[in-house]
Amino acid sequence: MGKATIGIGLVGSGFMGRCHANAFRAVGGLFDLPVAPALTILADATPDLAERGAAALGFDRATGDWQALVDDPAVDIVAITAPNLLHAPIAQAAIAAGKTVYCEKPLSTTAALAEQMMQAAEAAGVVTLVGFNFLRNPMIRLARDIITSGEIGAVTGFRGRHAENYMANPEVPHSFRTDPAGGGALADIGSHIVSMARYLLGPVAQVQADCVTVVPDRPIRPGGTERAPVLVDDMTHALMRFDSGVLGSLEANWAATARTMDLSWEITGTRGALAFSQERMNDLLLHSGAPGRSGYTRIEAGPAHPPYGQFCPAPGHHLGFNDLKVIEVAELLNAHAGGPACGPDFREAWEVQKVIEAMQRSARDRTWVAP
Numbered sequence: 001m002g003k004a005t006i007g008i009g010l011v012g013s014g015f016m017g018r019c020h021a022n023a024f025r026a027v028g029g030l031f032d033l034p035v036a037p038a039l040t041i042l043a044d045a046t047p048d049l050a051e052r053g054a055a056a057l058g059f060d061r062a063t064g065d066w067q068a069l070v071d072d073p074a075v076d077i078v079a080i081t082a083p084n085l086l087h088a089p090i091a092q093a094a095i096a097a098g099k100t101v102y103c104e105k106p107l108s109t110t111a112a113l114a115e116q117m118m119q120a121a122e123a124a125g126v127v128t129l130v131g132f133n134f135l136r137n138p139m140i141r142l143a144r145d146i147i148t149s150g151e152i153g154a155v156t157g158f159r160g161r162h163a164e165n166y167m168a169n170p171e172v173p174h175s176f177r178t179d180p181a182g183g184g185a186l187a188d189i190g191s192h193i194v195s196m197a198r199y200l201l202g203p204v205a206q207v208q209a210d211c212v213t214v215v216p217d218r219p220i221r222p223g224g225t226e227r228a229p230v231l232v233d234d235m236t237h238a239l240m241r242f243d244s245g246v247l248g249s250l251e252a253n254w255a256a257t258a259r260t261m262d263l264s265w266e267i268t269g270t271r272g273a274l275a276f277s278q279e280r281m282n283d284l285l286l287h288s289g290a291p292g293r294s295g296y297t298r299i300e301a302g303p304a305h306p307p308y309g310q311f312c313p314a315p316g317h318h319l320g321f322n323d324l325k326v327i328e329v330a331e332l333l334n335a336h337a338g339g340p341a342c343g344p345d346f347r348e349a350w351e352v353q354k355v356i357e358a359m360q361r362s363a364r365d366r367t368w369v370a371p
């Protein structure tokens with residue numbers, strides 16, 4: 001008997017839309033899944049954009065109306081890669097239709113909206129997953145295993161950073177990323193390092209942050225001469241106290257000249273330490289604390305670190321960014337088919353959003369804030 005076909009409805013065909021489509025196309029050849037995804041409908045902002053996106057990404061049908069995609073009985077999973085402001089209405093409609101929802105980060109534009117989305121999803125009992133794909137890296141899972149095993153002793157400190165340069169140039173125009181309703185470096189990429197901090201070290205009890213805008217204005221449209229002020233943060237620095245009592249610090253920075261993907265952190269323990277940067281995502285650095293072994297030793301990703309072996313039987317051949325999305329989609333499809341629950345779900349993404357908002361509030365009120 002053949003596997004059940006699961007209809008995928010994808011909203012958006014930009015950077016992340018391509019990445020989701022690639023993952024749904026590739027996953028069946030790499031993972032042994034109980035179901036087979038079918039690229040059923042692509043929705044975009046206009047029928048023309050949708051037609052072009054569907055042809056390029058391999059979808060059967062196209063629509064300029066995301067509600068029609070959500071309502072279509074052939075769609076089982078709604079994948080949302082549209083701008084942040086659209087996450088809530090599309091997800092709420094998909095939940096109301098009883099569909100599995102796979103939503104890009106940040107879950108929404110405010111913690112209050114994210115909470116409503118989480119409550120609706122839990123009341124409806126639908127599977128949800130939010131695209132914090134960097135957590136899918138086998139080296140990040142290894143880091144968590146090393147921490148929980150006690151190999152580096154008791155954790156004593158965390159320093160995290162997500163720094164990229166894609167907004168460093170003042171000629172990069174405004175977009176949904178600079179929309180004061182939910183935009184900014186902290187929401188856009190700070191959400192990744194906050195989700196990773198929670199994944200590795202648990203809940204955050206209190207934060208104190210400061211935010212700055214380093215590019216005062218940008219073109220309203222690509223290539224245009226008319227400019228408008230930037231009303232969101234380009235850079236945020238924060239202190240954070242974890243529930244465990246561990247003190248940490250964090251930077252979110254999208255104007256970090258020279259940095260392309262420095263989602264990085266260092267965690268110190270009483271006996272050892274760990275360090276990682278997504279710019280070298282196949283390496284985890286471990287300091288064992290053994291006598292005569294000062295400094296870090298590089299652990300290279302390989303089949304010993306699941307699910308690396310699904311992609312390649314040899315170490316040192318390297319996974320890439322798109323592979324993390326394939327792993328994410330494999331977990332989503334398994335959960336959709338009744339297998340193990342996958343995460344981060346809407347509840348966890350709401351927790352991340354509360355930390356982000358606490359940092360924004362702290363910067364405004366110049367005080368420590370509990371998420």
Ligand SMILES: NC(=O)c1ccc[n+]([C@@H]2O[C@H](COP(=O)([O-])OP(=O)(O)OC[C@H]3O[C@@H](n4cnc5c(N)ncnc54)[C@H](O)[C@@H]3O)[C@@H](O)[C@H]2O)c1
Pocket residue numbers: 011012013014015016017043044045049066080081082083084086104105106131132133188
């Ligand atoms: N997980 C990650 O690593 C990661 C990386 C980049 C972006 N993202 C997230 O993915 C989302 C999209 O970002 P992107 O970089 O792909 O943006 P993008 O601008 O490249 O793509 C957005 C897409 O949504 C479409 N769209 C706009 N309005 C629409 C509407 N009304 N109906 C349907 N489609 C509409 C656009 O036409 C475009 O195809 C954001 O929420 C962003 O935060 C996540």
